[in-house]
Amino acid sequence: MDFIRRACISIWAKKGKSFLMLILLFVLCSLVFAGFAIQSATRASEDIARKKLGGDVTLTLDMDKLMKKMEKSNGNFEEIPPLTLKNIEKVKNLKAVADYQYIVDAFAGKVDKSPVKSDKKEDDNQAGGMTVAGSSDGKAKMPDFAMMGTNKTNSLATFKNSKEKIISGKPITNKDKGNLALIEKRFADQNKLKVGDTFQLKDLETNKSQKFTVHGIYENKEVSGSQQFPVDFMEPANKIYTTVDGAMPFSHNGSLASAKYSMTDPKLIDSFKKAAADVSSVDKDFYKWDANDAAYKTMMQPIQNVASFANIIVIITALAGGLILALLVLLSIRERRFEMGVLLSLGENKAKLIGQFLVEVILIGMIAFSAACLTSEAIGQTVTDQMLNKEVQQAKDDEANTPSGGMQMATVVGGEQGEKPKGEVIDKVDVHISQQDMVEVGGIGLLVVIIATLLPCLFIIRLQPKMILSKND
Numbered sequence: 001m002d003f004i005r006r007a008c009i010s011i012w013a014k015k016g017k018s019f020l021m022l023i024l025l026f027v028l029c030s031l032v033f034a035g036f037a038i039q040s041a042t043r044a045s046e047d048i049a050r051k052k053l054g055g056d057v058t059l060t061l062d063m064d065k066l067m068k069k070m071e072k073s074n075g076n077f078e079e080i081p082p083l084t085l086k087n088i089e090k091v092k093n094l095k096a097v098a099d100y101q102y103i104v105d106a107f108a109g110k111v112d113k114s115p116v117k118s119d120k121k122e123d124d125n126q127a128g129g130m131t132v133a134g135s136s137d138g139k140a141k142m143p144d145f146a147m148m149g150t151n152k153t154n155s156l157a158t159f160k161n162s163k164e165k166i167i168s169g170k171p172i173t174n175k176d177k178g179n180l181a182l183i184e185k186r187f188a189d190q191n192k193l194k195v196g197d198t199f200q201l202k203d204l205e206t207n208k209s210q211k212f213t214v215h216g217i218y219e220n221k222e223v224s225g226s227q228q229f230p231v232d233f234m235e236p237a238n239k240i241y242t243t244v245d246g247a248m249p250f251s252h253n254g255s256l257a258s259a260k261y262s263m264t265d266p267k268l269i270d271s272f273k274k275a276a277a278d279v280s281s282v283d284k285d286f287y288k289w290d291a292n293d294a295a296y297k298t299m300m301q302p303i304q305n306v307a308s309f310a311n312i313i314v315i316i317t318a319l320a321g322g323l324i325l326a327l328l329v330l331l332s333i334r335e336r337r338f339e340m341g342v343l344l345s346l347g348e349n350k351a352k353l354i355g356q357f358l359v360e361v362i363l364i365g366m367i368a369f370s371a372a373c374l375t376s377e378a379i380g381q382t383v384t385d386q387m388l389n390k391e392v393q394q395a396k397d398d399e400a401n402t403p404s405g406g407m408q409m410a411t412v413v414g415g416e417q418g419e420k421p422k423g424e425v426i427d428k429v430d431v432h433i434s435q436q437d438m439v440e441v442g443g444i445g446l447l448v449v450i451i452a453t454l455l456p457c458l459f460i461i462r463l464q465p466k467m468i469l470s471k472n473d
Contacts, residue, residue, distance in 0.1 A: 003352040007359035014332075018364055021328055025368035028321035029445055033376035034383050035314035036437045041384065041429040042307040047267060049299045053292045055098075055263035057272060059088065059280075062288035081283045082255035085244070090279040096268040097261050101156075104149030105257040106250035107233060108240070111200035111209050113191040115144040116184075116237035141204045143233040147240050149247025153182060158220075169195040169216025172243055180215035182241035188217045201240075203250050210249065212242065302391035303429060306384060322448045329357060330456035344464075354457040361453045362446070369445060373438060380431040388429065 011018045061080070085102070092100045150156065153171040158164040172182060183193065193199060193214050200209045222236040232238055248254045261276070263269055273289045333340075340353055 003348075003356040004359050007356045007363065010356070011360055011363060017328070017332065018360075021325070021361065021364050022368050024321065024324060024328070025365045025445070025449075026371055028317055028325075028448070029365075029369050029372035029441060030376050030379050031317040032314050032441050032444055033372055033433060033437065034380035034431075035310040035317075036441055037377065037380040037431045037433055038307055038310040038384055038429075040434060040437060041431050042303050045303050045429055046300060049296055050266035050269060050291075052299075053266075053295055055266035055269065056260055057263065057269055057276070057289055057291045058258055058260045059083070059091075059276075059282065059287055059289055060258040062286060065285060065288075079253075080255075080286050082253040083259070083282065083287060084254065084256065087282050088256075088259055088276075088280045091259070091261065091276045094272060094275055094279070096263050096265075096272040096275070098264045099155070099262040100151075101260045102149070102151050102244050103257045103260070104147075104244055104247040104251050104255075106147040106149065106247045106252075107143035107204060108145045108147055108201035108250050109141065109204050110144040111202050113187075113193070113199045115232040116186050116190055116235055118232060118235050142231060143204060145201060145238050145240050146233045147201075147242060147247050147250055149242050149244045149251070151176075151244050153241050159218075163222070164218050164220050166216050166218045169214065171216060172241060176215070176243050177245060178243060179210055179212045179246045180243055181212040181246070182216045182218055183214055184237045184239060185217055185219045186237035187240075188214070193217075201250070208249075212240075212246065302388055302394075305391045306387045309387065318444060318448055322452045325361070325449065325452040326456055329361065329453050333357065333456055354454070357457055358450065358453050361449050365445060365449050369442060372441075373433065377431060377433045380433070384429060384431050 066080075091097070150172060151174050153159055153166075154173075156164075159166075159171070166182070167185060169182070172180060181199075188194065191199070195214050195216060197214045198211050199214070200211050202209045218241075220236040220239070244256075251257075261272070263272060269291045273291065276289055277284070343353060344350070
């Protein structure tokens with residue numbers, strides 16, 4: 001163990017070079033610490049962003065791809081394949097799924113009950129010639145009712161935020177099947193309908209009628225005539241909720257409008273999307289699994305850019321620091337040739353000489369690592385704040401310069417009317433040095449020190465005491 005004592009004496013005797021090496025290793029550890037801390041902060045921000053946006057994944061039409069198809073085909077493209085329950089029947093059974101909801105958008109014509117008339121309506125021409133459905137005789141017809149098929153009305157945004165409230169009967173649940181209907185109070189009052197009564201609706205494409213049973217009556221607080229277009233089916237009082245299988249015959253091609261899955265944990269979103277794509281038979285050219293990805297990207301882009309830059313800093317620091325450290329050790333070995341020659345002539349083992357240099361660097365590295373542990377959190381926070389502010393400002397400038405044009409797609413039925421959480425850019429992160437960061441940085445630092453010390457020390461292996469002393473003379 002005499003080589004350890006010599007290493008300590010050498011460090012004290014060569015204070016200038018020891019201090020220079022201490023500064024080098026301190027900077028190396030601090031920058032690596034900062035990089036790891038930023039990576040940890042980024043992972044924490046990802047969890048925060050997902051929780052803010054919610055743990056829902058929606059299978060719906062990919063409007064971006066549809067727009068591109070329309071542009072390539074000059075507005076003419078192939079028929080959109082229907083989204084059926086058979087395509088996605090296995091998805092609801094995945095372990096990550098806590099709840100699910102299907103939505104069917106459809107339209108229907110009157111048979112034995114009249115829709116509530118819009119207060120704005122004067123004549124059919126006010127709708128601007130807008131038509132929604134075509135009949136079997138080739139003539140376009142205006143619907144009288146908007147239908148929404150769902151497996152759970154209580155999960156709809158309009159019922160959650162109390163814009164719509166059931167005042168009689170029961171909501172539609174997963175257990176309900178067949179032609180059950182939830183109708184609005186004004187429509188019920190006008191046609192003297194109550195829970196348990198029946199009425200008929202007509203499919204505009206086939207002209208076939210089906211009988212529906214009033215399962216419940218709800219009240220919509222939206223006033224009549226508040227819609228932009230004065231047509232009956234857009235009146236709030238003429239919206240009818242029914243079961244998924246009740247709405248399917250009235251929908252275009254018997255297709256679902258969307259399927260929304262709520263996760264047991266927002267962290268499972270990415271793995272769920274992969275698993276759902278595997279177990280379903282959905283046409284990826286037309287549909288997508290969306291977890292409000294655009295908002296998530298908006299929130300995470302600046303911090304991810306900072307994290308990417310931090311990764312580069314860690315790699316460059318480790319390589320540059322290792323090279324500089326190796327150069328310092330090599331210079332130290334050359335200056336101490338006489339010392340090594342004397343020790344070797346006295347019978348000292350070459351491995352112990354190498355061990356002496358290694359112990360010297362490791363002892364200085366331990367002091368630098370300890371100092372870096374105390375100061376790196378503040379350094380990392382300062383560096384992160386500066387870099388993140390620039391990225392956030394750049395993101396805001398890009399957003400301001402991006403035109404907001406483009407086709408705005410909306411469903412006249414209303415679909416799921418709840419607004420998706422908006423993605424606000426993450427402009428502040430808290431940088432913390434964890435135990436895991438210390439272990440990882442310590443491991444990287446030790447590896448760099450060992451490699452940077454051992455490589456120059458290979459020079460010692462070929463040394464002979466007589467040759468060293470004769471050259472010194």
